[in-house]
Amino acid sequence: MPRLPHPAPEDLRRDPLPLRGRTALVTGASRRGGIGHAVARRLAAYGASVHLHHHVPHDAAMPWGADRIEDVVASVRAALGDPDATVTAGPKDLADPAAPGELVATAREALGGRLDILVANHALNGFDGTLDTIDAAMLDAHWQVDTRSVLLLVQAYARLRAALPPRTPGGRVVLMTSGQDIAGGMPGEIAYALQKGALASVTRSLSTTLAEHAVTVNAVNPGPVDTGYLTGDAYEAVAACFPGGRWGMPDDPARLIAWLATDEAEWVTGQVVDSEGGFRR
Template structure:
C-alpha cells in the first residue's frame, strides 16, 4: 500500500470565509427605489451577507422618467427576501436629496431606524435627465446635478463621519461607497456634461475623503460600474453597446453590486481612497 499524501493543515480561523460577513452590520443605500436598479441589487447583496438595510427612495424622480417607478412595498419585499440573518431587518423611507437639509436628516432617520448605529453608507442615487452637451447645458442643469449628484453625497458623508466619530474608538465596519460613471475614461460623456462634471467631482474627492475619515476607522471607495442594464434602453443602440463587451452582454445590476458588497466587508478593510472600474472589459 502506498504512502498516503500528507494533508495540508486547516487554514487559520481568519482565512475561513464567513458566509455572513456583514452579520450585525447596518447599511443605508440611497437611490434604491427600483428593482431594476443598482441600488436594489446592492441592498439585496448586503442583506444576503447578513446586514440590516435602510432603503432610501425618491419615487417622484423615477415616476417622471420613461422607466417609471416601482412600489416601495415591492422593492422592500424583494430585499427582505434576500435576508440571510433572521435578526436583520429591512426598512425604507423617502427623501428628496436636492434639499440641502435632507442628507443629514436622512442619515439620522436611518441611524434611528437601525438601532442607533450605521456602519455602511452606499451613496448610489443620481439625477437622471436635465442635462445636455456643451452647447445646450445651462446654469439650471448644472445646479440641479450639483445639488443631487455631488452636494448631497458630500453632506451624507459629512453626517456619516460625525456619526462614526461619536462611536467608541475602533468601532469596526465603517464604510463609505460612492458611485461614478467612467467620465474620466476615453471619450468621456460629452452628451451629459452636468452629470459627468459632478460624477467626476466624486471621483476626484475620493482620496481626500478617505484621508479625512481614516481617523474614524472608515474606508472610502468609489465604483464605476460601466454601462449597466437598468431597463432604460432597448433596440439597436442597446445591441451595439452589448457588442462592445467581450462577454457580448451589458453589465447587470448585480455585477457592480457584488463588488460594492465585498468592499463593505472586513476582507476589504485595507482598501481605501480608490476609484475602481467594474466594467467587464467594456471597449470605449
C-alpha cells in the same frame, strides 16, 4: 498589537454572513431594476440590516417608471441572510440641503441606533446636455443631487462615526462614479459627468479624512449597466462593446460594493474602482 504575517487557517475560511450585525444605508434604491436595489439585496444576503432611501417622483418622471416601494422592500427582505436583520425604507428629496442629514439620522434610528455602511448610489437622470446646450439650471440641479447631497451625507455619517469608540470596525463609504474620465468621456452629459467626476476626485481626500474613524472610502464606476434605460439597436450596439457579449447587470457592481463593505476589504480605501467587464469604448 502587530499582526502576524499570515492569518491563522481558521481566519482564511470565509464567513457566509460577513456583514452580520452591521447596518447600511443605500440611497437611490427605489426600483427593482436599479443598482441600488441590487446592492441592498447583496448587503442583506451578507447579513446586514438595510435602510433603503427612495425618491419615487424622480423615477416616475423617467421612461422606466417607478416601482411600488413595498415591492422593493419585500424583494430585499427576501434576501436577508440573518433572521435577526431588518429592512426599512423611507423617502427624501436629496435636492433639499437639509435632507441628507435628516436621512442619515432617520436611517440610524431605523437601524437601531448605529450606521456602519453608507452607499451613495442616487443620481439625477436626464435634465442634461452637451456643452452647447447645458445651462445654469442644469448644472445646479446636478450639483445639488449628484454631489452636494453626497458630501452632506458623508459629513453626517462621519459625525456619527466620530461619536463611537475609537477604531470601531466596519465603517464603510462607497460613492458611485460613471467612467467620465475614461476614453471618450461623456460629451452628451456634461453636467452629470462634471458632478460624478467631482466625486471621483474627492474620494481620496474623504478617505484620508475618515481614516481616523476606521472608515474606508471608495468609489465604484459600474460601467454600462442594464437598468432598463436602453432598448433596440442601441442596446445591442452597447452589448457588442463588452468582450463577454453582454451588458453589465445590476448585481455585477453590487457584488463588488458588497465586498468593499466587508472586513476583507478593510485595506482598500481612497480608490476609484472600475467594474466594467472589459467594456471597449
